[in-house]
Amino acid sequence: MDRLLNIKDLSVHFKLEEGVSKAVDGISLAVGKKETVCLVGESGSGKTLTALAVMRLIPRPGIIAGGEIIFKEADLLCLSEEKIREVRGAEISMVFQEPFTCLNPVFTVGDQIGESVALHIGLQGQKKKDRVFEVLKLVGINEEARVYDAYPHELSGGMRQRVMIAMGLVSNPALLIADEPTTALDVTIQAQILELLSTLKEKLSLSILLITHDLGIVNEIGDRVYVMYSGKIMERGPKNDIFTKTRHPYTEGLLKSVPDLGPIKDRLYTIPGSIPEPFKVPKGCRFNPRCPYVKDICRLQEPVETKVSAEHFVRCFKYE
Amino acid sequence: MQNKNFSIGGVIWGKLKKNKLALIGAGVVILLSILALAAPFLTVYSPGEQDIGNRLLAPSAQHLCGTDELGRDIFSRMLYGARVSLSVGFIAVFISTFIGVALGALAGYFGGLLDNIIMRIVDIMLSIPNLYLILMMITFFGPSIFNVMLIIGLTSWMDLARMVRAEFLSLKHREYVLSARVAGASNSRIIFHHILRNALSPVFVSVIFGVGGAILLESGLSFLGLGVQPPDSSWGIILSSGKDYIDKAWWLTFFPGLAIFITVLSYNLLGEGLRDAVDPRLVE
Numbered sequence: 367m368d369r370l371l372n373i374k375d376l377s378v379h380f381k382l383e384e385g386v387s388k389a390v391d392g393i394s395l396a397v398g399k400k401e402t403v404c405l406v407g408e409s410g411s412g413k414t415l416t417a418l419a420v421m422r423l424i425p426r427p428g429i430i431a432g433g434e435i436i437f438k439e440a441d442l443l444c445l446s447e448e449k450i451r452e453v454r455g456a457e458i459s460m461v462f463q464e465p466f467t468c469l470n471p472v473f474t475v476g477d478q479i480g481e482s483v484a485l486h487i488g489l490q491g492q493k494k495k496d497r498v499f500e501v502l503k504l505v506g507i508n509e510e511a512r513v514y515d516a517y518p519h520e521l522s523g524g525m526r527q528r529v530m531i532a533m534g535l536v537s538n539p540a541l542l543i544a545d546e547p548t549t550a551l552d553v554t555i556q557a558q559i560l561e562l563l564s565t566l567k568e569k570l571s572l573s574i575l576l577i578t579h580d581l582g583i584v585n586e587i588g589d590r591v592y593v594m595y596s597g598k599i600m601e602r603g604p605k606n607d608i609f610t611k612t613r614h615p616y617t618e619g620l621l622k623s624v625p626d627l628g629p630i631k632d633r634l635y636t637i638p639g640s641i642p643e644p645f646k647v648p649k650g651c652r653f654n655p656r657c658p659y660v661k662d663i664c665r666l667q668e669p670v671e672t673k674v675s676a677e678h679f680v681r682c683f684k685y686e
Numbered sequence: 687m688q689n690k691n692f693s694i695g696g697v698i699w700g701k702l703k704k705n706k707l708a709l710i711g712a713g714v715v716i717l718l719s720i721l722a723l724a725a726p727f728l729t730v731y732s733p734g735e736q737d738i739g740n741r742l743l744a745p746s747a748q749h750l751c752g753t754d755e756l757g758r759d760i761f762s763r764m765l766y767g768a769r770v771s772l773s774v775g776f777i778a779v780f781i782s783t784f785i786g787v788a789l790g791a792l793a794g795y796f797g798g799l800l801d802n803i804i805m806r807i808v809d810i811m812l813s814i815p816n817l818y819l820i821l822m823m824i825t826f827f828g829p830s831i832f833n834v835m836l837i838i839g840l841t842s843w844m845d846l847a848r849m850v851r852a853e854f855l856s857l858k859h860r861e862y863v864l865s866a867r868v869a870g871a872s873n874s875r876i877i878f879h880h881i882l883r884n885a886l887s888p889v890f891v892s893v894i895f896g897v898g899g900a901i902l903l904e905s906g907l908s909f910l911g912l913g914v915q916p917p918d919s920s921w922g923i924i925l926s927s928g929k930d931y932i933d934k935a936w937w938l939t940f941f942p943g944l945a946i947f948i949t950v951l952s953y954n955l956l957g958e959g960l961r962d963a964v965d966p967r968l969v970e
Contacts (some may be wrong), residue, residue: 421868455870462861470862472883482869533869 371397376433387644391597402574404584407594410641413577417543456486459534463546465526469518476514505532524555545577596652604676613680617679701963708959710889714952722768733766742935763919770920774904779896781839788844808844811925815826853885887964900951
């Protein structure tokens with residue numbers, strides 16, 4: 367498969383007084399052309415940091431401690447600050463969780479969407495406006511003239527998320543990173559935004575890296591899935607394999623904790639315990655304190671990735 | 687459904703126009719500026735025109751504010767003096783705002799060593815008594831309108847720098863800053879476009895207060911003979927030369943004093959009104 371983005375052995379470390387926190391601990395992840403890859407995991411598992419590392423925007427005191435991020439044959443980690451700015455917004459765009467706080471309150475929507483094309487393609491004046499109108503229509507906003515002149519607080523949450531996506535797409539990027547794009551929205555709007563993302567992917571030959579904790583979303587638009595826990599990829603594979611041939615106990619737990627429609631039989635399953643503090647990662651397999659199948663070896667040794675099928679891999683002693 | 691007046695400026699204006707004192711202040715500020723600009727059309731006598739035969743005349747229809755010891759028309763001198771006083775006020779504040787905003791923004795945005803250096807300079811500047819610092823610099827550079835503007839500007843940017851720094855410290859962590867960065871915006875664009883626009887209201891308020899303060903400072907310096915030099919006139923100079931005749935000709939000191947008082951008061955009223963209008967916590 368043609369790979370657009372290839373992350374190899376990426377580590378993000380935070381040097382804190384308590385010690386070094388390995389928030390992202392040697393993960394590898396690839397996104398192919400026109401593929402939707404989902405990165406799944408609980409809050410605090412390092413998903414957003416992985417995405418920010420791709421943009422080279424790890425907040426201080428974090429550092430990218432190792433690895434490679436190959437995008438279109440270039441290692442993003444080796445680019446100069448100027449070169450990486452040319453990638454941001456133009457080649458790779460990012461859409462965040464909170465459409466309420468991600469738009470600058472003092473500029474109109476048109477100004478904010480237009481900024482990226484002005485910076486990267488140099489469009490000005492009427493041409494810029496035309497392009498913004500075009501992309502607003504593309505994300506399903508029909509009153510583009512009104513929205514263009516509106517301030518963010520004049521729009522609803524769903525509208526704002528569409529505006530954020532428009533901002534991401536206006537310079538025609540090859541890869542869109544969507545960080546929990548629907549978490550702050552209510553369910554009906556969620557469905558619309560997901561629908562929009564799949565249509566856009568087809569129309570624009572876009573690759574999407576979708577970060578989420580919601581397996582319902584993965585099921586709807588994902589092609590391949592990476593399950594991340596405490597900075598490591600625990601299981602990866604095509605969506606159907608992950609859902610039907612689940613291997614890792616953590617993935618299993620995540621799947622069991624999705625509520626079903628229909629009559630309530632039992633209390634909803636929850637994975638016991640919580641994700642470890644990043645500088646107190648347990649010895650051995652980092653999931654062992656919460657794992658229902660824990661064995662002695664899990665507490666001593668870190669499992670390596672084992673092959674389940676051609677594209678399906680798991681990191682667990684159950685299968686070694 | 688769309689209300690065009692719902693922009694930030696619209697909201698502030700909406701609150702400001704309910705504040706009668708601030709409106710009066712704004713009115714006087716505008717009126718004074720017009721009077722100063724239109725001085726040649728409003729005066730009969732030129733400000734330097736001496737007429738010893740008519741010296742120390744009390745206010746009358748010919749001389750609205752009387753004449754001074756050289757027979758010069760006080761009204762003319764005051765209108766022309768307003769030009770000097772107001773422009774010293776504005777230009778000094780322009781200089782101090784420029785320095786304060788730039789240094790405060792850099793310190794708040796980049797933090798670390800740069801922040802430390804800038805804030806220590808601020809601490810040092812603030813620990814020297816202001817008047818002493820100004821007098822020292824004027825002695826060094828010599829008194830003139832230009833030097834007064836420059837020196838007032840160079841010695842009054844510190845509070846603004848602190849305030850802008852504090853704004854930047856909190857605003858730089860907003861998510862829209864991250865989303866601007868993700869869109870490929872450079873540091874300078876983020877500082878001077880995305881963040882500064884959100885920090886402008888307090889800057890604006892401080893400019894208005896600053897103009898009043900600078901006018902007062904200029905009058906004080908001119909009164910001491912360290913500001914604008916005769917034959918140029920400013921309110922402080924008229925006041926200063928009138929003090930020798932205070933028992934015989936009250937109008938020499940009364941009118942320039944009144945002008946300073948009203949001007950500074952108006953700027954302060956407007957500034958306070960604006961401060962209340964831009965503060966979201968003060969909703970009536």
